[in-house]
Amino acid sequence: MSRILTLQPLTAAAFARFGEVIEPAQARRTFPINAGTAQRFHDLARIDPGADGRVALGWVQAQPRALPFAVRLLERHPRGSQAFVPLGPARWIVVVADSPEAEPLAFLAERGQGVNYAPGVWHHPLIALDAPTDFLVIDREGPGDNCDEVMLAQVWTVAP
């Protein structure tokens, strides 16, 4: 039996226990730079590579997935945070859960919203929509295994 996950808007409040929503509106400080020709939205996420890691920058080119989408697995990175920011205003889907046994939450990211998963947060791998989408990834490089993956006992379905 497959259970249905209804997409909800990606808001900082709803996502707070999993990490941060990366978008200008979530800046802790905002100020003009470059003689007023630009505006900086500062310090949007807790980028955390752990005590023995360093921050690594990656680029992912993701093929779009179709809805309904079956959520069969989750992963987590216990040793560091992991942020994804689409390189443009693409829509994509963020699936997170408090544990592999809990009901996941499915968020629709829009308008270029990114997310930063806090260390250890269970999440589904990238789900691009609509078109091939490039993402910048800010995560961790360092010693030790940093990816746990689990197949779920229950398949969930993200509804269109």
Added chain:
Amino acid sequence: MSRILTLQPLTAAAFARFGEVIEPAQARRTFPINAGTAQRFHDLARIDPGADGRVALGWVQAQPRALPFAVRLLERHPRGSQAFVPLGPARWIVVVADSPEAEPLAFLAERGQGVNYAPGVWHHPLIALDAPTDFLVIDREGPGDNCDEVMLAQVWTVAP
């Protein structure tokens, strides 16, 4: 008297002594992820917040500047690296110099190319082109002054 800077293509080789060009082609490792539905271009830049800093993530909304553009000042961040990646395939201009006394180099970034300035590299503040452009900024938060700015004795002009 104003001297002319001719725009050159932003290549990893030409930019190497200032930092890294951030684009998929510069990945140290490339591999499929997410059951083959995405490709990861890994570890694109030496993100360095210094021994006493942490990596901070910012978002900048920059107004476009017109060419010819007068380069009157440079800045540097001695305590950490600073990366800029446009959130989309926008063109922009990267101006760097070996010192405030040296002739700057002016690069045209295209196709979504970003750059990471190594700690202490003299560079001009963001120069967007064509349209308002959003950038992701990956730099440093931490104790101590981390921005030196100098007015140049000689004005340089980036030619169209």
